[in-house]
Amino acid sequence: MGKEAFGLAAKDNSGVLSPFRFSRRETGEKDVKFKVLFCGICHSDLHMIKNDWGVSTYPLVPGHEIVGVVTEVGSKVTKFKTGDKVGVGCMVGSCGSCDSCTEGLENYCPKTIQTYGFKYYDDTITYGGYSDNMVCDEGFIIRIPENLPLDAAAPLLCAGITVYSPLKYHGLDKPGMHIGVVGLGGLGHVAVKFAKAMGLKVTVISTSDSKRDEAINRLGADSFVVSRDQKQIKDAMRTLDGIINTVSATHSLLPLLGLLKPKGKLVMVGVPEKPLELPVMPLIFERKMVMGSMIGGIKETQEMVDMAGKHNITADIELISADYVNTAMERLEKADVRYRFVIDVANTLKPAP
Amino acid sequence: MAKSQDQNKAFGWAANDKSGVLSPFHFSRRENGENDVTVKILFCGVCHSDLHTIKNDWGFSHYPIIPGHEIVGIATKVGKNVTKFKEGDRVGVGVIIGSCQSCESCNQDLENYCPQLVYTYNSRSSDGTRNQGGYSDKIVVDQRFVLSFPDGLPSDSGAPLLCAGITVYSPMKYYGMTEEKGKHLGVSGLGGLGHIAVKIGKAFGLKVTVISRSSEKESEAIDRLGADSFLVTTDSQKMKDAIGTMDFVLDTVSAEHSLLPLFSLLKVNGKLVALGLPEKPLQLPIFPLVLGRKMVGGSQIGGMKETQEMLDFCAKHNIVADIELIKMSDINSAMDRLAKSDVRYRFVIDVANSINSA
Numbered sequence: 226m227g228k229e230a231f232g233l234a235a236k237d238n239s240g241v242l243s244p245f246r247f248s249r250r251e252t253g254e255k256d257v258k259f260k261v262l263f264c265g266i267c268h269s270d271l272h273m274i275k276n277d278w279g280v281s282t283y284p285l286v287p288g289h290e291i292v293g294v295v296t297e298v299g300s301k302v303t304k305f306k307t308g309d310k311v312g313v314g315c316m317v318g319s320c321g322s323c324d325s326c327t328e329g330l331e332n333y334c335p336k337t338i339q340t341y342g343f344k345y346y347d348d349t350i351t352y353g354g355y356s357d358n359m360v361c362d363e364g365f366i367i368r369i370p371e372n373l374p375l376d377a378a379a380p381l382l383c384a385g386i387t388v389y390s391p392l393k394y395h396g397l398d399k400p401g402m403h404i405g406v407v408g409l410g411g412l413g414h415v416a417v418k419f420a421k422a423m424g425l426k427v428t429v430i431s432t433s434d435s436k437r438d439e440a441i442n443r444l445g446a447d448s449f450v451v452s453r454d455q456k457q458i459k460d461a462m463r464t465l466d467g468i469i470n471t472v473s474a475t476h477s478l479l480p481l482l483g484l485l486k487p488k489g490k491l492v493m494v495g496v497p498e499k500p501l502e503l504p505v506m507p508l509i510f511e512r513k514m515v516m517g518s519m520i521g522g523i524k525e526t527q528e529m530v531d532m533a534g535k536h537n538i539t540a541d542i543e544l545i546s547a548d549y550v551n552t553a554m555e556r557l558e559k560a561d562v563r564y565r566f567v568i569d570v571a572n573t574l575k576p577a578p
Numbered sequence: 579m580a581k582s583q584d585q586n587k588a589f590g591w592a593a594n595d596k597s598g599v600l601s602p603f604h605f606s607r608r609e610n611g612e613n614d615v616t617v618k619i620l621f622c623g624v625c626h627s628d629l630h631t632i633k634n635d636w637g638f639s640h641y642p643i644i645p646g647h648e649i650v651g652i653a654t655k656v657g658k659n660v661t662k663f664k665e666g667d668r669v670g671v672g673v674i675i676g677s678c679q680s681c682e683s684c685n686q687d688l689e690n691y692c693p694q695l696v697y698t699y700n701s702r703s704s705d706g707t708r709n710q711g712g713y714s715d716k717i718v719v720d721q722r723f724v725l726s727f728p729d730g731l732p733s734d735s736g737a738p739l740l741c742a743g744i745t746v747y748s749p750m751k752y753y754g755m756t757e758e759k760g761k762h763l764g765v766s767g768l769g770g771l772g773h774i775a776v777k778i779g780k781a782f783g784l785k786v787t788v789i790s791r792s793s794e795k796e797s798e799a800i801d802r803l804g805a806d807s808f809l810v811t812t813d814s815q816k817m818k819d820a821i822g823t824m825d826f827v828l829d830t831v832s833a834e835h836s837l838l839p840l841f842s843l844l845k846v847n848g849k850l851v852a853l854g855l856p857e858k859p860l861q862l863p864i865f866p867l868v869l870g871r872k873m874v875g876g877s878q879i880g881g882m883k884e885t886q887e888m889l890d891f892c893a894k895h896n897i898v899a900d901i902e903l904i905k906m907s908d909i910n911s912a913m914d915r916l917a918k919s920d921v922r923y924r925f926v927i928d929v930a931n932s933i934n935s936a
Binding site: 324325330333335394478487493494495496497500501502503504505506507508509510511512513514515516517518519 | 847852855861864865869871878
C-alpha cells in the first residue's frame with residue numbers, strides 16, 4: 226500500500242497549508258528514496274495552492290525545489306546510492322519516447338508528470354517536497370555537487386534551470402554579450418548570478434530604484450535601469466542582446482523591446498495570466514523576437530547544477546521553519562523576500578499529532 | 579538644382595490627402611547621376627502597404643504621395659559608374675532605394691535593417707528630395723537598389739515578387755524554414771503575401787497548410803496554388819485536430835486578430851512570424867510561448883542580395899504572382915476592392931500602356 230509520509234498540504238484554495246499524512250509508493254526497482262532536508266518555496270507553489278491557474282486538485286502538497294540524502298535505492302538503480310546528496314525539481318516522469326523526451330527535453334513532453342498535483346503512472350496523485358521523504362524515478366533525480374550548501378542549492382532546481390535553459394538555448398551565453406534581467410526576485414537574482422558566471426554583462430531592469438544597490442553591489446550586475454524612468458530607458462536603448470523577463474504581472478513589452486539590439490531576443494519566463502500587448506513594429510522593422518521558456522530537461526538541469534557547483538552559485542535564501550510557511554506565503558505574495566524562502570524540512574517539519 | 583529637376587519631367591498618379599484618392603500628378607525625377615539607372619516603368623504591383631500609406635493608416639504619410647514599390651521596367655539610361663546594368667536591360671525596383679551603405683546591416687547585405695533606410699516612396703533622400711513611387715512613367719535609382727529581372731520571369735506577374743515575394747522569402751530563410759524538406763508550414767491569410775508564400779513553400783519542399791477565416795478559398799488553395807491542406811479557423815474541431823502540428827506559421831494578416839489559435843497550431847519550439855502590420859498592437863498570450871518554447875518574430879522585406887536571390891529562385895521554379903492587370907485609370911476602384919480583399923491576389927498596373935499625360 227505504500228509507506229507512511231507526512232507533510233504540509235493545502236486542503237482548499239484559501240492558500241493555507243496544514244499538516245497532512247499520506248503515503249508514498251514503495252521504492253520500486255528504478256526508484257530512489259530520499260529523506261528531504263530542504264525544500265524551496267517557488268511562486269508557482271503559491272499559485273497552485275490558491276488554484277490561480279484552475280488546475281489544482283486538493284489535498285495538494287507543493288514543493289518542487291527539493292533536496293535531501295538518499296536512504297534507499299531500487300534494484301535497477303545505477304546512478305545513485307544511499308548517502309548521496311540529491312534533488313528533485315519540477316518533474317518526476319515523462320513518456321520517454323516522444324521527440325522532446327528523446328532530445329532530453331522532458332519538460333516539453335506532452336505527458337510530463339509534475340512533481341506535485343499530477344496523476345502518476347500508478348494513478349496516485351504526486352505529492353511534492355513540503356514533506357519528510359520523496360520517492361522518485363532515477364531518471365528525474367539530480368545529483369547535488371558536494372561543495373554546494375543544500376539549503377541554498379534547493380532553489381536552483383526550479384529557479385536555476387528556468388533561467389539557465391533559455392540563456393543556453395538562445396545563444397545568450399557567450400562572454401561579452403549583454404543581457405537584461407527584468408524583475409529581481411527568485412528567478413531574477415539567480416539569472417544575474419548565472420549570467421555573470423557565463424561572462425556576460427548584465428543590466429537589471431526593475432520598476433523601482435529600491436533594489437539598485439543590491440543588484441550592483443551584492444549580486445554583481447553591471448547596471449540597473451528603472452523601467453518607469455523614460456530617460457534611463459532611452460539611454461539604454463538598443464544595448465541588449467537578450468532579455469530574461471521574469472515578471473508575471475501585466476506589464477508593457479514596448480520599452481523592453483526598445484532595449485534590445487536589432488535581432489535581439491526577449492525571453493519570457495514569467496507567465497502573466499492575461500495576454501500582453503505585442504507591438505509588432507519592433508519585430509518587423511528590427512527583426513526582434515519574443516519567446517518563452519519553461520524549466521529545462523533533466524540532462525540540462527544536471528548541467529546547470531554542475532555549473533553552479535563549479536562557480537559556487539546558490540540562491541539567496543531565508544531559511545524558515547515549517548510552522549512559518551503560511552506567513553511566508555503571505556510575504557511571498559507581496560514579494561517580501563530576498564529572494565527565496567527555503568523550508569528547513571528535516572529539522573522543523575513534524576507530523577500532525 | 580531646381581532647374582535640373584525640371585528637365586527630368588515625370589508623370590504619375592498621386593494621393594493628395596488621406597482620402598486616398600489617386601489622381602494625375604506632374605513632378606520631376608532627378609537627373610540620372612553617375613551611379614544611377616533610369617527605368618522606364620512597364621508594370622507596377624499594387625501592394626496593401628500602398629493603400630495603408632495613401633490613407634495615412636500608420637500616421638506617417640506626407641502628401642502628395644505616388645505609391646508603388648513593385649516596379650518592373652527597362653533601363654533607358656545608366657550612369658558612368660554603373661557596371662551591373664546597361665540600356666535595354668529588364669530591371670526591377672522594390673521597396674527600398676537607399677541606405678547608409680556603411681553600417682553593420684548594410685555591410686551584411688541587409689540594407690532593409692539599416693537605420694537610415696530610404697523607402698521607394700513617402701520618404702526623403704539625404705539630399706532632401708521627396709521620393710515618389712512606381713505608379714509613374716519612370717524612376718531614377720542608384721544601381722545598388724536596382725535588381726536584374728531574370729529571363730523567364732514575366733514582367734507583369736513577376737512584379738509583385740519585389741515586395742510580396744521577398745517579404746515571405748526572407749523570413750522563410752532566416753527562421754530556418756527552408757533547411758529541411760518535409761517540415762510543416764502554416765500560412766495564415768491568403769492574399770498577396772499568402773499566395774506567394776504557398777508557392778515558395780512548396781518549391782522548398784515544405785508541407786503547406788493555408789489557415790483562413792472562411793472556406794471560400796479552399797479549392798483555390800489546394801487545386802491551383804498547390805497547398806497540401808486548408809484550415810478554417812472557425813472550424814473548432816479541425817483546429818483542435820491541427821493542434822501542435824506545424825513547425826512554422828507565417829502570419830500575413832494585418833487586420834486585428836488573435837494569435838492564440840495560431841500558437842496552438844505550432845509544435846514545441848515552433849515559430850510564428852508576423853508579417854502584417856496591424857494598426858493596433860496584437861494580444862500576445864504568454865502561456866503557449868512558455869509551455870511550448872514557442873516564438874514570435876517579424877521580418878521586413880529583405881536585403882538587395884537576398885531579393886536578387888529570391889527573383890532567381892522564382893524564375894527557376896516558375897513562381898509568379900496571380901495577378902489582375904489593370905489600367906492606371908482604374909486604380910481608385912482597385913484600391914476600393916483591395917480594401918475588401920477582393921482580388922485574386924495582386925493588382926498590377928499596366929503602366930506603360932495606360933499611363934498618359936493628362
